[in-house]
Amino acid sequence: MILFPAIDLKDGLCVRLEQGDMSRVTVFNRDPAAQAHLFEIAGFEYLHMVDLDGAFAGKPMNADAVDRILETIGIPIQLGGGIRDTATVEAWLEKGVTRVIIGTAAVRDPPFVKQAARDFPGRVAVGLDARDGKVAVDGWAETSDMSALDIARRFEDAGVAAIIYTDISRDGLLTGLNLDATIALADAVSIPVIASGGLASIDDIRKLTEPRAQKLAGAIAGRALYDGRLDAAEALGMMRSGRTAGEGGK
Structure with a gap:
């Protein structure tokens, strides 16, 4: 299980x-590049980033900041926000982003997401952001009439690397x-699921190491x-200890 530190970009x-x-x-x-470096030297193995302006605009809006981060750190990066066409997917992956996260288009254009997952195996994730059980789009400005499970099931066997x-x-x-809710989703689909939203303390990390959460791919x-x-050190140590204990029980 991976603990992802988050960098959200605005202006x-x-x-x-x-x-x-x-x-x-x-x-x-x-x-943001200095912040990313701090996370890397703290021992994090993977960075989660969101272009907030891009999520609202429907296209990348913080490319300069992302470029500086890519130049500064060596750990993998997953990036979401405004990724709604093949050209944008290709551009980010060519720049060095390890995995792109597609949100709004997963609701509005499933064939595009499926094709991207086929074209770039292991490098396309789906972001499902739920409000009262329904998935929100356009930077959470609008709420669809579909549940996270409804949308997740669309992508079974499509090669999607993860669901956030x-x-x-x-x-x-x-x-x-x-x-x-996150574990219920992970139990219902075969795609790895990453938990997001509200992580508050070491108690949340402890809960992630419990047996019922072992199916989750990260948080x-x-x-x-x-x-x-x-x-960070305490959280990463607990996550690694939990992972080792889980592996030992297999």
Whole structure:
């Protein structure tokens, strides 16, 4: 299981939002590349990034900041936000992004996502962001009438590398992961599922190491890392210990 630190980009800055609301923004670092480097030297093995402006605009909007991050760190990066056509997928992968995350297009253009997953094996993930059980699109500005499970099932056997499942009601509020819903989704599909939204403390990390959560592929930590509620070394140590214990029981 991987613990992903999150960098959300808005106007070239490293920020966090509350419940995806662009008016409820906190700037945590004016230099996203420096922040990425801090995460790398802290021992994280994979970085999660979102181009927030891109998610609303439907196209990349923070390319310069992403480029600087790619130049600065050596760990893999998964990136979402405004990725809605093949040209954008190809451009990011060619620049060095390890895995792209497609959200809105997973609702509106499933054939595009399936084709991208076939064309770039292991490098396309689907982002499912749910509000009251229904998936939101366009940077969470609109809510569809489809559930996360409905959409996830579209991509069974399509070669999608992972599903990042976010509970919007918890995102940025430090109220704890919605593990019940995330684990239920992971149990219902064969695609690896990553938990996102609300990770608040070492107690959440402890819950991720429990047997019922072992099927999850990882979890994303954001605000809790930035404001010091979650110690990176302690969290990574617990995740690795849990992984080792789980492997030993197989």
